[in-house]
Every structure is written in structure tokens, then in C-alpha cells.
Amino acid sequence: MPRKGNRKRLKYRADDLSSQSVTVADYANSDPAVVKSGRVKKAVANAIQKEVKALCGLEASCVPTEDGETVLSETGRLCESSDEGFENINEFSSSKKKKTKRHKEQIAVERTGDNYPIDIWLVLASYIRPEDITKFALICKNAWIVTCTAAFWIRLYKRHYRMNVYLPVRLLPEFMDRLRCLRACVIRSLYHMYEPFCSRVARNPPIPESTPNTLANAKCLLFWYRKVTGAKSEATWEFNFKFQKQPPKKKDYLSRLQPPLEYKDVHFNPDHDCCLLQVSTLNFSCIPVVMGMTLSYFTINVSTDMRHHRVRLVFQDTPVRNGKKPRGDQGVPIVLDPVHSVNLLDWWHPKYPFSAMA
Template sequence: MPRKGNRKRLKYRADDVSSHRVTVADFANSDPAVVKSGRIKKAVANAVQKEVKALCGLEASRVPSEDGLSVLSENGHFGSSDELEDIENDNGSSCRKKKSKKHKESFMADRTGGDYPIDIWLVLASYIRPEDVMTFALICKKAWTVTCTAVFWMRLYKRNYQASAYLPDRLLPEWMYRLRSLRACVIRSLFHMYEPFCSRVAKNPPLPESTPNTLLNSKCLLFWCRKVEPGGRAEPLWEFNFKLKKPLLKQKNPCSNGLQPPIEYKEVHFNPDQDCCLLQVTTLNFIFIPVVMGMTLTFFTINVSTDMRHHRVRLLFQDCPVLSGKKPRGELGVQIVLDPVHSVHLLDWWHPKYPFSATA
């Protein structure tokens, strides 16, 4: 086997290269020491370019040499962009120049849009569907400002109002002229009148699968129980309601910049039930439950009851929340076991069955 230093290099002559003399054997038996990274020599590239010019005529002869090298690179003769830059440096010219930062800044400056007055955004908001309000608010700051006004929510309420729909007293037209909690009341009314929102409530399960995880470290604001008279049953049911305040999730949102509604529309966005939900557990019998208001829900499970026909709900309330990754200790809190359970429902603050104060 010949040594590496004595390896014979393959020589090319520009005059010997033509379309009739180049064969597959010339490339198959080429010396790797000469053709590094699968790249042909500059002399061979120029010879092939000269042959192409002779075949194509006068128009091809006017093509500069840099274009011929770029064509060869596009056909796969050059392995990478770094190798192409090396050849350009050898010829004393470059066919590709990277855009500088100043060029990019000037390019972006030319693409800046116009600043439209807020009246135009207010007119466009009159044609926004309720499910597209968030998308409209993310267009720009002025579009978001329009969604904070009382005019926007009143127009949205009037466009979707239906006299035949049942509404609580607070959601009737004669009550909607109050600015306090106007946004929350309009959202609640849409789940009574707007068909896409009504069907969404009907299709959602009474208790989502992610409920045990989303309710962890929720604070119990209020608790009450009441007797329910079901149809077709001799004995009444008992309904236990836990009003929970969901914990604030610390999420890094790149689109969020801490925008707050204008001061003049602070009453419009007031919502005492924001991030609240109602855990509703209906049992077959009355069960004594200790006072858990002000405590934090740290454990919540739903299992099969002992009679194998109903459910069994277990709740654990403690004085302080539990850190993620740690298991709560039952002896440090108040444990509530509801068995047998007839049904379990989770109602968000905008749900039609969620109880809210008429003075809100």
C-alpha cells in the first residue's frame, strides 16, 4: 500500500476537458487528496464553464464568471457555503454578500405600518364575533384599548341579545347600563344567548379529567350545603358547594407586557369571581363537614364507592399550600370523605349555573 506522502496527485488541464472526454471513471478514480470535500478544482470549473459558453453562443459568453460558479454550486459540485466563499476569495470577487445590520434595520424601517386612530378600531370592533375578541385585542395596543371600553361590551351585548332567552335579573337589558362588572356580565349573558357558547357548555363534561390537578392549592372562599329534591326519587339529595379561588400560575408569556385597563374603565373590568370556580358534590345522604373556609385544598381524588355503584370523593384542606413535588400530610389538615356520591360538577365563574350576586 503506497504511503500517504508518495501518493500521486491527479493533474487536470483546461484544454483536455470537454464534454466528450469527461467520463465517469475520471470522477470515480479521482484522488481524494486533490478533490477535498467532494469539490472539483478551480481549473476544471473554468474549463467546464468555457465549454458551456462555446456551446451556448454569444449570450452565454456575456455571463460573468461568478454566475458560472454559482450555477456549479447549485448543481451540487461544491459541498458547503464555506467552500464557495473560499473560491470567491480566490477570484477576487464575491457573488453573495451577507446583509449587514444596517441594511436589516433600514429594511425593517421601510416595513413599519401606519398608525390608525382609535375610531377606526372602534368601528371594526362592531363586526367582531364573541369568540374572536381575544384575537382582535392582540392586533395592537389601540385594538386592545377598544376592548376595554364600555361601548365595546354594550354593543356586543346588543348584537347578541335574544328576548326569548332566559336571563337572570342582573343580565337583563335594564340592568346592563351599570358600568360595574359590565364585562363579566356580558360574558355570562353570552353563555345564555349565544349558540356557539351554549353548545360548548353542553358538550363539556361535568368534571374534566384535569380537575384534580388544576384545583390543587386552591383556596376555599365559601362553603354551603342545601337539600335538593330530585325528580323520580323518594329521598332528597344533599348538595355540597365549595367556592374555590384557583392559584395564580406563574407563566412566562412573551406577549404579556403588564398592560392594565385604563383607569376610567376600571369598573367595567371589575370581577370579584375572577379565577374562581364552584366544586359541586351531590351525595345520597347528609354528611357532616367541618368548617374549611379560608383553608387550601391540597388533595382531591375521585374513586369508586364501596358499593361499586357510586363514587367516593376525598378532599384534604390545609392551612398553607403544598410545594410542587411534595405529598401533603393528612394529619396536618382537615380530611373530608363524601361517600356515596351521586354526581360531581365543576362550574367556572362564567357558567350559566354558577351562582353570583346581583349587586356585583
């Protein structure tokens, strides 16, 4: 038989606890020290807490608790002022988001990464394929500086050099010790020696579909023609137009970077953004002087004999604005008919003519 004092301690008030969640066994088997303190078991308190939250319409994850326990008087106060509870929850969640964002920004500032010396990047560059140079340069600033050095391009040239491949005089090994235009010369030599680049040139059609769009508003830098004798003693006239293409509006990240001053000669390229339009005709045509003018119109159609092509070019003094078409009576028109072949060569193409003094 329990003592009279203990029996008095085992009583509880119906206003504080729910009869559905609390049983007599919770008090009969409990520790007298816990009963004397007047606190409820953790399991019982959690059950009451869930029931109170359900009645108040609050989610269990939104209400802050202290060590997983909630005092019954505080939960009752939450039920009486539910609107104030929602406001407190919103303020708590917003402040928590701000703290989390501030913490992430602080971590991003602290984690700047490891800075490896340029010598390590120069060693890694010896194993990079020519088609992956752009990806390698985008890793970090030191990797990009390595791609600007003369040692990088000389090693790339020696790695892919083959003696059984014909090369122009400027691209021979004894002339590759010049720093001026070294990068451009190595890129040109790769289109003679490196098989993936050679096959890429062979797959390109002689008349690309993007030729008119590529030469839009291009400036004519040079013009010349010559007489070419074929294998069957058939003479054709080859008209060459050297254009400087319009720079793109949205440049990539690497094109906006300037190489270091000590490697300026290595990256110098007088034919940058230049291309050559070769038009071979069966008959000679008198061409007016168009050097310094802008190409505003360019079409390739079928000739009148239905066996060849017909090329029409229109040059103007000023470039045409985007979205506007030039008038037919404006500019200097050039018509070549019949046309045997049309080729558009970039500055790195093996057939592109360049100076041996570059």
C-alpha cells in the first residue's frame, strides 16, 4: 500500500493532461523522484504535444522545442493565440533562411581552392589533345597562362610532327624557333599533320550552307585573280577575295582575355578573323575595284546552262544594319557565271595563302 503522501503526488489535473494519452500505468510504474519533480515522461509529453499541434493547426516541424520537450502551459498558450504563432513561425523561418544563406556565402569565400604553381600545369599540358586546349585553358588562370607560353606550343608541335608530311617553308622545324606568330603557325601545321584535323577539313563541303551568313558585312581586304591550267589543259580563272569577318556580338570568355605582354608576339596573327573566298570560273570577267568595301549581298544560284553555278556579290561603302536588305540599285554588283567551284577557306586551312615572313 502506498503511503498517503505518495498517493497525493500521483494525482493529476484533467485540465493539463488528456485522458486519451495518459494512463495510470504511466504513474504507477514511474520513478518516485520523477513524480516528485512534477514533470511528465518524455513519451507522454510528445504525445500531448502532437495532439495540441493538431488542434491548433500547426505542423510539427514548425514549432521550436527545447531539448525535445514542451511545457504544457506553453502549448496551451500557443492554442489560445494561433495567429501570433503563425507570425512567429514565419519570422523564425525567414531568419533561418538568411542565416543559412549567409553561412553558405561565408563558406564560399573561405573555400577559395588550392593554387598550384604554373610548372605543374605545364607538365599536365603535355598530355592534352589539340582539340581539348580550350577546355584545359578554362580550368583556371594558371592553366590559361600556360597555353599562352611559347614552350606549350613548341612542345605541341614536336609531339605531332611527322617527317613524311609536306609542310610549307614557314612551318618546317628549323623555322619554328621564331616567337612571332608561333601559335598561328602551330595551328596551321596541325591541319597538315594531325589526323582528326585533316579529316575535319576533308569532310567539309566545298560550298558550305552557312557561307552567305558567315560573310555578312565582311570587309574586303584584298582581291586578286590568276589563270589556272588544269590536268586536261583546260584553263580556268580563279578569283580570290580576302575578307575580314564581322566579329561576333557575344564573345566567349577566352577571346576577351589579353595574353601577357611577354607572350604577345606568340599570339600575334595578322590573319585573325580572316577568310578567303575562291571562285573558279570558266571565262574571264572584268571585276571592279572593291578593296575596302563591305560585302552586303552574296548568293549562289544555278547557271543558265543548268550545269554550273552563278555567283552574285554586292559591295557597299558602309555595312548594312541588321534586319535590313540592301536595295538593288545601291552598291557595286559583281556577277560570275559560269562558276566551276566555290571554296571558303579560313586562316588555318591548308590551302589558305599566308606570308612566309609571318
